[in-house]
Amino acid sequence: MDLIVPRDSSPNALAERHWLMRGSPVIAVDSVTKRYDGLTVLNSISLAVHEGQVAVLIGASGGGKSTLLKCINMLEPPESGKIYVEGADITAKRADLRQLRARLGIVFQDYNLFPHMTVLGNLTLAPIRVSRLSKDEARTRAEEELRRVGLEGKINAWPSQLSGGQRQRVAIARALAMRPTALLLDEITSALDPESVADVLSVVRELAAQGATMLIVTHHMGFAREVADRVMFIDGGSILEEGTPTEVFDESKEERTRNFLRRVRFA
Amino acid sequence: MHSLDSLLSLWEQYLPSLLLGCQLTLEVTGIGVAAGLILGVAIGSARAADVPVLRSLARGYVDLLRGTPLLVQIFFIFFALPILIQVNLRPLTAGTIAVALNAGAYFSEVVRSALLTIPTSQLQASQALGLSRLATMRHVVGPQAFLVALPGILNQVTISLKDTSLLAVISVNELTHRGEVIIAATFDALQIWAVVAILYLLMNAALTLFGGHLENRLRRYTA
Secondary structure, three states: OOOOOOOOOOHHHHHHHHHHHOOOOOEEEEEEEEEEOOEEEEEEEEEEEOOOOEEEEEOOOOOOHHHHHHHHOOOOOOOEEEEEEOOEEOOOOOOOHHHHHHHEEEEOOOOOOOOOOOHHHHHHHHHHHOOOOOHHHHHHHHHHHHHHOOOHHHOOOOHHHOOHHHHHHHHHHHHHOOOOOEEEEEOOOOOOOHHHHHHHHHHHHHHHHOOOOEEEEOOOHHHHHHHOOEEEEEEOOEEEEEEOHHHHHOOOOOHHHHHHHHHHHHO | OOOHHHHHHHHHHHHHHHHHHHHHHHHHHHHHHHHHHHHHHHHHHHHHOOOHHHHHHHHHHHHHHHHOOHHHHHHHHHHHHHHHOOOOOOHHHHHHHHHHHHHHHHHHHHHHHHHHHOOHHHHHHHHHOOOOHHHHHHHHHHHHHHHHHHHHHHHHHHHHHHHHHHHHHHOOOOHHHHHHHHHHHHOOHHHHHHHHHHHHHHHHHHHHHHHHHHHHHHHOOOO
């Protein structure tokens, strides 16, 4: 399975995609609970992201959205519940964590580029060390992914020489260079100035248009409405309401969802 | 007071011997510091590790070596160890081991605090890409921690270089011991000790210069 699958929005294709959604999901979270010092951050949360789907998590700060993403690739192991990546249980004791993590690309709020490596070094480290590509293959791939995020000229730059928006696009390219089956985006525009936000979002928009499977945490409601196939509203550590963007944004059934949306609209 | 002539002849006569002393001082420092660094990285990593037993052992080592004088450590390894276990070490070997063990304790603290400055987010970014813990250490955390540790490492190298002068007490023929021997023959304490001091100063100045250069090179691009 590849991250980028051609997306066709004709009625026929949509029906087919609907059928696909009933198949096994790329990411499945089953009753996951996570606590920090007695505080329940995730409360038996369940969700699924299917191939080619863009799922957006919205909800108040501290609601557990970022924690959920970190649970999904076991950077924060959950207390209970199961998480499946392409059908394989990543929470199992004997799970091949390294291999499963490599299948999921994650992009963080603070980029987390490796400051002691050039852009090329950042993009080729895991493909060489984990996927065992040759240096030349890894370089070709790095060039390809940099072109995708519009930074082909920065291959030899150091992270410290880049703007925030450029760093975040490099971080996206770094995740893509592992050819993951799904991308997890954790508030990737929160640390950026408005101009850079537009650059980064347009990269994500492009990926969505190409059919990438993504689970996105964001505070940009307009963006969420635009790219999401499915919107999930997290409240109190579980999903209170989910549906299409129209269902959640315009026809929300829950009072708390409406309150949240009203607050962020006026923010 | 000396005339300029007698001063020059004194230098001419004894400088070669003192320079040989410098050579041995540098050798002991080099070997001691290299072994100490390996020890320091191992112990510092153990102290930052998640295994309680390892941590306590490493902690005990550091406390013991930092809490006792190097001079006592040298005496212990040279005079006491042969009684405890049947090994007779040459003075040079015993002294170099003492310098290495001692420097290792201090290096380990430098390494440990450097490791603590690397944010968890760097570890997470690396592991999220599928790198193992070892690969993360080697490619992501290690190189960044090294840059942080460098000034502390260089500091300890200059200290260890001076510490080798204590090896004079077990008759290792390094710079200080040679100075003593010359003074015993010439009674010229002022001249010889001044020259010895200047030679130490020059060796450390060269080290500091090299260290600063290395640091600037490595730091050129990283923020």
